[in-house]
Structures are given as structure tokens and as C-alpha cells.
Amino acid sequence: MATIYDVARAAGVSPATVSRVFNGTSVSAEKVDAVRAAARELRFVPNRTARTLRRRSSEVIGLIIPDIENPYFTELARGVEDVASEAGYSVVLCNSDAEPAKEATYLGIAVAEHMSGVILAPASDRSDLDAIQSAGRPVVAVDRHADREIDSVVMANRDAGYAAASHLLRSHRRVAYIGGPEHIETAAERAEGWRQAHRDAGVEPPGELLLFSSFRVDGGREAMERLLALPDPPDAVVAGNNLIGVGAIQVLSEHALTPPRLAVAVIGGLPFTTLSPSAVTVVRLPAREMGMTAARMLLERVRGGDAPPRNIVLGGELHPASAGD
Secondary structure, eight states: OOOHHHHHHHHTSOHHHHHHHHHTOOOOHHHHHHHHHHHHHHTOOOOHHHHHHHHSSOSEEEEEESOTTSHHHHHHHHHHHHHHHHTTOEEEEEEOTTOHHHHHHHHHHHHHTTOSEEEEOOSSTTOOOHHHHHTTOOEEEESSOOSSSOEEEEEOHHHHHHHHHHHHHTTOSOEEEEESOTTSHHHHHHHHHHHHHHHHTTOOOOGGGEEEOOSSHHHHHHHHHHHHTSSSOOSEEEESSHHHHHHHHHHHHHTTOTTTTSEEEEESOOSSOSSOGGGSEEEEOOHHHHHHHHHHHHHHHHTTOOOOOOEEEEOOEEEOOOTTO
């Protein structure tokens, strides 16, 4: 089995440099490339257990998300893994189901297993970070803010809701909004964008067309049925996330109201549908970029970065439905 000394000889560097590369200490890019190439050729595997005991942390980071079945969070996770793997870290993926108790359990495991840090999509605005912060482990919030002064990467949610609603309001009279739980900032901020789009169009936001449900397919279905049952139903709807969009379109198809008969704008894209994607307006959100950005921020903290907490906001991109669909 290859040793650190074998890798050092093959790479033309000192054993100390090899150690610094695998410990994540600052080393020139040229030497990092040489050491990693030699390690791959020799099939060298660092002794992670020994390093964990020595450094009191492992080369593992935790990623806690609310819904592993949602392709948006899958894309986010891919971004995290891309950056972590390149830096020699592994990622443990945890699904909180947006339940604070499950989230707290996973945060406790991160401490017990000496994970280097955690990337967290908070289950609530009062996620309990006391234990992990007391253990000296950095945390980066993604998708939504935590009730702490920590690094965060979020979407421009209000802008996304505004872009979707204002686009529909140019050619439709009654534009509804279906969001996730109102207490979750992504749902509330996108709804506020919907309200502001109405005000800027000179229209009072119609309260009966604003519904909060769950961020799942069944939430979109239930809310869309309620909207269609109104005495004066909408002629367009903004779906607050991708799965809500799927549920809403399912119901519209069952009522023979498939877009463009009733226009739909989805924040976050459509992960699966029998409908032509070009028939629906989409505000695409850079979930993978969010994951990559959060991972880089976390690794900076792991390596000793002590800058003040940063908040990075990523913008979406509006893709209107094709006129011919």
C-alpha cells in the first residue's frame, strides 16, 4: 500500500507538502495538481481516521435539506458535492422533511461525528444551531436564512415572484399565486413579489387568489382545485415552486384547461410533466450554483476564514412561454 512518502517522491515534493494538500492547507495549485495526480496513480488513500483524531474534525461535511425528492434540492446537492469532492471532502446528505426535530437530530450527529461543517436549508426561522456552533463547526444557510449571523446563500425570491406575476399580468386579468407554507421565507417573499407586481400594474392584489399550501405536488393540486372553484376563477397562476407547478398543471389537465387556456408561470422550473415545457413561463433558479457557492463558503470557514458573515443573493431568469403553445 502506498504511503505519503511514496506520493511525495512521485510528485517531487516533500512529505509535509503532501500532508498539507490532504489537510486542506494552502499550497500552490501546481503542487496540489502534482500531489493529487501522484496519489491517483499510486492509489494512495489518506488515513482519515488518524487525521480526524489529530485535527478533531473529519473531511466530511453535512448537507441538510427539507425534501430530498425535490429536484431543486437534488440540483443544489450536486453543486455542493462537486465543490466538496474537488477539495477532498465527502458529503453526508440528510433529509429533514422540514421538521425542526429531525433537523436537530442531524445537527447533533454532525457534532458527534466531528463533521467539518454543515450546509443547512433551515426547517424553520428558529433552527437550533447552539450545539454545532458551540462545537466550533461552521454552518452556511442555503435557500433561506437562519436566525443567526452566519453565511448564507439565497435566491432573489421577491424578484422571482414579481417577474412571474408581472409577465402574466401583461395579458391576463386575474393572476393567482400558490405558495408553500406562509411562515417559510421563500413562500412569503415570492408572494410579496406577486403583490407588488399587481400594485405596479395599478391593480389591488386580489386576496382570494393568494393561497399558501405545501411545497409539494399535492399542495399544488389542492390549491388549484380551490382556485377553479371560485365564482370568478383566475385566468393565470404563479406556482411558487416546481412541485406546486406540477400539481397545478395536473389539475388543469384534468379540467381541460391546459396552458395556454389557463396560463401558468412556475418559479424554479418543471421537473416532470407531460406538457411541453415551452407552454409554461418559467423563472429558472440557479440551484446548482447555490450549492457550489455555499460549499466554497463553508470550506473557507473550515480552513480558518474569519471574515464577517456574508449573504449572497442569486437571481433567477425569466423564460416566457412560447406564443405558439
